[in-house]
Amino acid sequence: MSLTETSEVFVAVEESALNDLITAVCTTRPHLLHYGSPAFVPASSTSATQMAPIPFPGSPGLQWSVELTIPQLDLFKEDLPLPPELTLGPGQFSLSTVVQLCVDCASRGKGDEPKDDHHNDHGDDHTHHDPKEPDPKDDRGDNWPDNRDNWGKARNPMCCRLGVFAIGHLVTTWVGGQQAIGFAVDSVEIVDIEPNGLESVFECLLLMILRSVLADMSLPVTALELDAFTLTPTEGPLIDVNRVLARGNF
Amino acid sequence: MSEIVAAIDEGAAQQLFTTEVASLGTQSTSGSSSLGPFGVSYAVSGTLSNGTVDLIAPATIEIADLRLDWHVDLSFQLDIGDFIPDIHIPQICIPIPCVGTVCTPRIDIVWPTVTIPVSFGDFLKTTVDLGVALSLVAGVWKVEGVVQGVPNLQFGAATAALLAAIGVAVAAAVAWVPLIGPFLAVLAVAVTAAIGIAGLTGLLGPLITPFISGTRFPITEVNALFEVLPASGPFDPAVFVTVETLAAEVQHNAPEDELVVLADIKP
Numbered sequence: 001m002s003l004t005e006t007s008e009v010f011v012a013v014e015e016s017a018l019n020d021l022i023t024a025v026c027t028t029r030p031h032l033l034h035y036g037s038p039a040f041v042p043a044s045s046t047s048a049t050q051m052a053p054i055p056f057p058g059s060p061g062l063q064w065s066v067e068l069t070i071p072q073l074d075l076f077k078e079d080l081p082l083p084p085e086l087t088l089g090p091g092q093f094s095l096s097t098v099v100q101l102c103v104d105c106a107s108r109g110k111g112d113e114p115k116d117d118h119h120n121d122h123g124d125d126h127t128h129h130d131p132k133e134p135d136p137k138d139d140r141g142d143n144w145p146d147n148r149d150n151w152g153k154a155r156n157p158m159c160c161r162l163g164v165f166a167i168g169h170l171v172t173t174w175v176g177g178q179q180a181i182g183f184a185v186d187s188v189e190i191v192d193i194e195p196n197g198l199e200s201v202f203e204c205l206l207l208m209i210l211r212s213v214l215a216d217m218s219l220p221v222t223a224l225e226l227d228a229f230t231l232t233p234t235e236g237p238l239i240d241v242n243r244v245l246a247r248g249n250f
Numbered sequence: 251m252s253e254i255v256a257a258i259d260e261g262a263a264q265q266l267f268t269t270e271v272a273s274l275g276t277q278s279t280s281g282s283s284s285l286g287p288f289g290v291s292y293a294v295s296g297t298l299s300n301g302t303v304d305l306i307a308p309a310t311i312e313i314a315d316l317r318l319d320w321h322v323d324l325s326f327q328l329d330i331g332d333f334i335p336d337i338h339i340p341q342i343c344i345p346i347p348c349v350g351t352v353c354t355p356r357i358d359i360v361w362p363t364v365t366i367p368v369s370f371g372d373f374l375k376t377t378v379d380l381g382v383a384l385s386l387v388a389g390v391w392k393v394e395g396v397v398q399g400v401p402n403l404q405f406g407a408a409t410a411a412l413l414a415a416i417g418v419a420v421a422a423a424v425a426w427v428p429l430i431g432p433f434l435a436v437l438a439v440a441v442t443a444a445i446g447i448a449g450l451t452g453l454l455g456p457l458i459t460p461f462i463s464g465t466r467f468p469i470t471e472v473n474a475l476f477e478v479l480p481a482s483g484p485f486d487p488a489v490f491v492t493v494e495t496l497a498a499e500v501q502h503n504a505p506e507d508e509l510v511v512l513a514d515i516k517p
Contacts, residue, residue: 002506003255008262010255010508017253017515020491024478024517028489046485176480223478225256226493228393228470228511229266250262 007234007247011225014243015075021219026070032216036065039104039154063104063154066209071097073183075239083189086167091239095166095185099206104154164206165189170239173218180218181237181244185210221246252497252512263509264303267313267395270467271298277461286449290326296461300375305507307500311380311395318403320458321371324416330361330424333440334433359429366441368419372408376401378462382469382498389474391496393511395467403459409450417442470511472496491515 003010013021026033034048035041040063041050053061073095074080078088080096088094166188173182188207193199225231229250236246258266278295301316337359345351380395417438424430424437472493479489497512 002259002503003257003501003508003510004259004262004506008259008265010257012255014251014253020253020515020517021478024491025489027517029486031485044485046487049485176482219478223476223491224254226254226472226476226511226513226515228256228472228513229258229262231256250258250265 004247008250009225009229009231010245010247011221011229011231011237012240012243012245013224015073015079018075018219018244019073021223022073022217023070025217025219032213033068033070034065035067036102037061037063037104039063040065040102040157042153059106063106065100065102065154065157067100067102068209068213069098071095071214075242075244077241079242082165082167083191085189086165086187088167092167092169092186093183093239095164095168095183095210097164097166097210098161099164099209100159100161102154102157102159105156105158162190162193162202162206164210165191166207166210168214170237170244172237175218175220178220178222179233180220181224182218183214185214252495252514254513254515255510256513257501257508257510259506259508260303260305263305263311266469267301267303267311267467270469271301274298274465274467279457279460283453283456284449285324285326285453286445287332288326288328288445290324290453292322292324292453292457294320294322294457296320296458298461298465305500305509307502307507309382309500310398311382311500311509312377313380314377315375316378316462317373317375318458318461319371319373320461322369322454322457324366324368324370326366326368327363328366328420328423328441329363330427330430330437331363333437333444334361336360337429361430362427364423364427366416366419366423368412368416370408370412370415372405372411374403374405374408374458376403376462380467382500383466384496384498386474386496391472391474391493393469393471393496393498395469397463397465400459400463403455403462405451405454405458409447409454412450412454413442413445413447416445469498469509472511472513476515491517 030047031045031049035051036048037051037053041048044050053063055061073093075093076088076090080094082088082094166185168183168185171182171184173180185207188203188210190199190202193202221231221233221237224244231246231248233246233248237244276295276297280293282289282291284290297319299317301313304312304314306312337357339357341353341356343351343353378401379398381398383394383396385392420438420441421434474493475490476493477488477490481488493513493515495514499510501508501510
């Protein structure tokens with residue numbers, strides 16, 4: 001069977017190359033994977049994207065951040081094991097990443113010792129607290145003071161890391177006037193969260209986060225074939241077995 | 251297995267070749283050489299066109315009926331005396347009674363050396379095999395089809411026509427020479443005979459062949475530091491990957507022959 005079949009041009013990108021391309025994008029533009037309010041992200045930069053605090057009555061806004069590790073894609077057929085809740089079907093990709101969710105816990109009870117389990121092996125809840133800093137003020141019962149003179153520093157960040165698996169499919173999109181492939185997430189699974197209601201909330205939250213993150217991450221078709229030949233796709237790009245392929249006219 | 255595979259079929263290869271041949275434009279060169287017994291200066295140009303692509307695994311691109319339109323401007327010095335002896339008629343004096351001595355004038359005809367310009371153009375067709383050549387120069391991977399060997403160019407009727415053109419040029423160039431009239435036809439024939447078919451092919455072959463032999467037809471170029479995404483804002487610098495290896499080959503994937511580029515990248 002010919003590569004081009006009835007077309008003039010054929011392009012195939014193995015999943016390792018696809019991951020190389022995604023890694024290149026994410027390492028050059030890490031802000032695509034890191035979002036946070038001013039306490040965590042003092043200003044938008046190449047490294048991170050600053051977003052507004054979550055408004056909430058009686059507070060200056062809840063400070064938060066979300067940071068993802070570089071997603072690892074596995075194209076059908078399944079090479080990387082998935083939780084039993086997810087099944088990788090033809091034409092789909094799976095995605096695995098670790099999401100770190102942080103909030104700045106501005107109010108702590110007097111006498112509460114901040115936990116420092118940031119480096120625990122289980123990736124569960126943990127805090128960041130600089131022992132050189134004074135203990136957080138116990139402002140329980142008061143309105144939270146909006147006295148941050150240094151918005152680039154969360155005072156009492158509490159974070160958790162969640163291993164996330166997702167299933168998705170490719171979509172056709174456009175970047176700078178060029179046809180490109182995008183990544184659409186269909187479902188998300190987080191392992192080992194209980195109760196189920198909490199798991200569902202987190203999964204929904206992360207599904208929305210992943211969809212948003214991936215909406216800004218696309219690869220031009222020219223990058224898939226290194227611009228070796230000019231390709232106007234008439235078939236694909238689509239997921240074949242462990243690769244993305246496209247056929248088209250020269 | 252390579253991470254990235256890009257392939258085109260023969261139809262696309264034909265389009266690619268046609269475009270690349272057109273982009274070569276007209277090539278030209280000049281110099282001096284020999285045309286039979288004459289030293290000759292030349293300016294020659296050639297333009298490639300057409301050609302039918304046939305991909306042959308594992309690494310040959312055959313171009314059949316590749317057409318070369320060529321044009322040559324020649325200029326050589328012709329010493330007419332080399333072909334027609336100088337004429338020296340001594341003075342003859344005859345005593346005539348009652349008249350005295352009557353002398354004929356002395357006649358010396360020394361034929362000059364004249365410059366013969368010849369301008370001629372024709373075309374030829376040939377079949378060449380291109381090998382697939384790969385290079386990494388100044389950070390750019392280049393895949394090219396390079397003409398293999400030295401094609402045997404058949405000038406055919408062009409040589410006879412060029413000889414005739416030389417004969418005409420000789421006649422035109424010496425027409426001003428006094429007393430040449432009776433010798434004109436003889437001179438033209440003598441010069442063309444001295445050059446001969448062998449002299450012409452001996453000149454044209456080395457002049458025309460380089461327009462084909464060794465010619466490199468670009469197939470594709472890929473920057474070793476390949477730009478995946480252009481810069482698009484203060485926080486979005488351009489994204490690059492490194493093309494670690496690149497290869498090109500002709501594959502027979504029944505029922506087609508395809509020109510395939512293979513690459514490996516790293517972030």
